[in-house]
Amino acid sequence: xxxxxxxxxxxxxxxxxxxxxxxxxxxxxxxxxxxxxxxxxxxxxxxxxxxxxxxxxxxxxxxxxxxxxxxxxxxxxxxxxxxxxxxxxxxxxxxxxxxxxxxxxxxxxxxxxxxxxxxxxxxxxxxxxxxxxxxxxxxxxxxxxxxxxxxxxxxxxxxxxxxxxxxxxxxxxxxxxxxxxxxxxxxxxxxxxxxxxxxxxxxxxxxxxxxxxxxxxxxxxxxxxxxxxxxxxxxxxxxxxxxxxxxxxxxx
Numbered sequence: 010x011x012x013x014x015x016x017x018x019x020x021x022x023x024x025x026x027x028x029x030x031x032x033x034x035x036x037x038x039x040x041x042x043x044x045x046x047x048x049x050x051x052x053x054x055x056x057x058x059x060x061x062x063x064x065x066x067x068x069x070x071x072x073x074x075x076x077x078x079x080x081x082x083x084x085x086x087x088x089x090x091x092x093x094x095x096x097x098x099x100x101x102x103x104x105x106x107x108x109x110x111x112x113x114x115x116x117x118x119x120x121x122x123x124x125x126x127x128x129x130x131x132x133x134x135x136x137x138x139x140x141x142x143x144x145x146x147x148x149x150x151x152x153x154x155x156x157x158x159x160x161x162x163x164x165x166x167x168x169x170x171x172x173x174x175x176x177x178x179x180x181x182x183x184x185x186x187x188x189x190x191x192x193x194x195x196x197x198x199x200x201x202x203x204x205x206x207x208x209x210x211x212x213x214x215x216x217x218x219x220x221x222x223x224x225x226x227x228x229x230x231x232x233x234x235x236x237x238x239x240x241x242x243x244x245x246x247x248x249x250x251x252x253x254x255x256x257x258x259x260x261x
Contacts, residue, residue: 041223049227053212063235066201066208069125070193073132077189080133081140082182088141089148090174102141110134111199118204128200135196136189143188147181148174183247190243194236 023043030040037045053059088095114131121127151174159169201210209232216225 038220038222041226045223046226046230049221049224050230053224053227053231062208062212063231066194066197066210067235069128069201069208070132070197072125072129073134073196074136074189074193076129076133077136077140078186081137081185082144085141085144086148086174086178088145089151089178090170095145098141099145102138106138106142111196114200114203123204128197128205131200132193132196135192139188139192140182140185143181143185144178147178150181151177179251180247183243183251186243186247187240190239191236194232194239198232 026040027043029035030037030042084094084098088098110131113134114127117127117131121130155173155177156169159173164172197208198210198213201208202214203210205211209228213225213228213232216222216228
């Protein structure tokens with residue numbers, strides 16, 4: 010019953026869409042039927058180069074995400090445990106967080122070229138902010154009693170970092186991962202729509218320019234399924250690695 014409730018909003022949305030498509034009030038170009046969207050989805054999946062297009066977008070997204078994860082977690086930990094580092098970088102990240110990084114994409118193209126490197130660089134920049142800020146606040150919010158207890162038991166600074174600070178910050182790091190993964194997918198699709206001849210974003214804009222809204226929406230479904238699968242992978246990894254956190258959380 011619980012798993013069924015999860016799909017109720019999706020079912021309602023699909024029924025409403027199909028009703029709008031069959032009402033005749035709007036053009037089929039604007040509201041293609043679910044049958045047409047499903048057919049285009051199937052035709053894409055069975056194509057020989059479908060997985061190549063998916064992989065092209067994924068390796069760009071993963072490239073920027075992985076770089077942001079390494080740099081962001083390290084910098085966030087340093088900011089959380091060092092007042093000097095926090096004083097240097099906190100104003101920079103806080104002051105520029107609201108700046109739309111996508112506006113810098115023409116500069117990235119000029120510097121890194123029109124290929125994958127400019128897209129990976131922009132994804133890295135977009136994902137870096139949630140990584141740094143959430144890791145930073147996680148490292149700062151470590152319970153002082155735990156740190157003092159470890160010090161009283163003779164733990165060195167390295168042992169406190171490894172056995173107390175990092176485990177306490179890990180839930181924040183995985184929360185940053187859950188924020189950054191969809192950001193990476195959004196940015197890779199947008200940048201491929203702007204300047205690319207391959208990838209899922211290119212297929213979206215090419216289908217739209219050809220007035221094939223059904224094919225475009227089929228690509229949107231593919232992107233949504235990939236995003237859902239990636240989020241579930243992050244949640245699965247979090248539950249396996251941070252098994253103690255779910256002992257403190259519950260639903261009423």
